[in-house]
Amino acid sequence: MRVETADLADVLVFRPEPFRDERGLFTRTFDARTFDDELSARTAAGGGAVRAADFIQDSQSRSALGVVRGLHGRSGRGEAKLVRCAHGAVHDVLVDIRRGSSTFGMQQSFTLDDVDFAHLYVPRGFLHGFQALTPTADVCYRIDREHDPAEDIAVAYDDPDLGIVWPLPVSLVSVRDAAARGWAQLLESL
Template identity: 85%
Template sequence: MRVETADLADVLVFRPEPFRDERGLFTRTFDARILDNALAGKTSGGSPVRAVDFIQDSQSRSVLGVIRGMHGRSGRGEAKLVRCAHGAVHDVLVDIRRDSPTFGMQQAFTLDDVDFAHLYVPRGFLHGFQALTPTADVCYRIDREHDPAEDVAVAYDDPDLGIVWPMPVSMVSVRDATAGGWSQLLESL
């Protein structure tokens, strides 16, 4: 598994190297030793994150054009590993860590079931994605229990963020359609 750095500070991209033959393929989607080695010396939200810290796995299924995001956590934040197990998504991160050299910057990634790349998203980021295929399953591994009281969201179409989504939006949740703007989030940070 190769590990690459992203343009956003502390974000890592893990690229598995699937074994393919006439039967199909086999790939490793998580390796604690590789994750720990890649994160050695990095901090997120003031404390180191290790493989053992990831305590909850979740999965979402979205249909073509759906956007989920832009979501984050207040308080101590939430580190996560994100991958697309089926289909493909346009995945977007926005750095909301005021002390980060990439504060306010965004970066997009394609996650799919061909390359199996997945992201390490440190604490202090907004995250969202758009489904690029008829169905897309996204898997999340997070480092703390979900606390709805700490949910923060910014509208996926907020002009201050100016996120460019690759296709027309087919659907968003009521929560995402009514999320506040970037300027409101900045006031609360």
């Protein structure tokens, strides 16, 4: 498994190396030792923020072509997650909302798909959203905290201050995401 750093501080991309033959493929989708070693070696947090054993919940979403989910985050201690696209492809976007970070307010996008099976490590303190690029896209999340709706943060996916460019016309968003506050409002609350 190859590991790459992203432009955003502390974000890592884990790239499995699938074995392919006439039957299809086999790939390891998670390796706790690799995760812990790489996070400790490559992030400013030095591995002190999250370890593989801290992930306590796995979730999955299915989205249709053009659907945008996000931008979501967590207040309080935040939420770290490991995200991958198990079926189809998504345009995945992160925004750093950690006030003391060298990349505060910056965004970066990634393509996650079922071809190279890249996993995106999203540290605590990020907004996260994605758009389905295929007729169906299944996204899996490995999360380090139980969900507490009282800590949910949502910022408008189309906020002009962020200026996120979604690759396809947006076909659908949830009622919650359509009513989400803007980036400027979030900054006032941080």
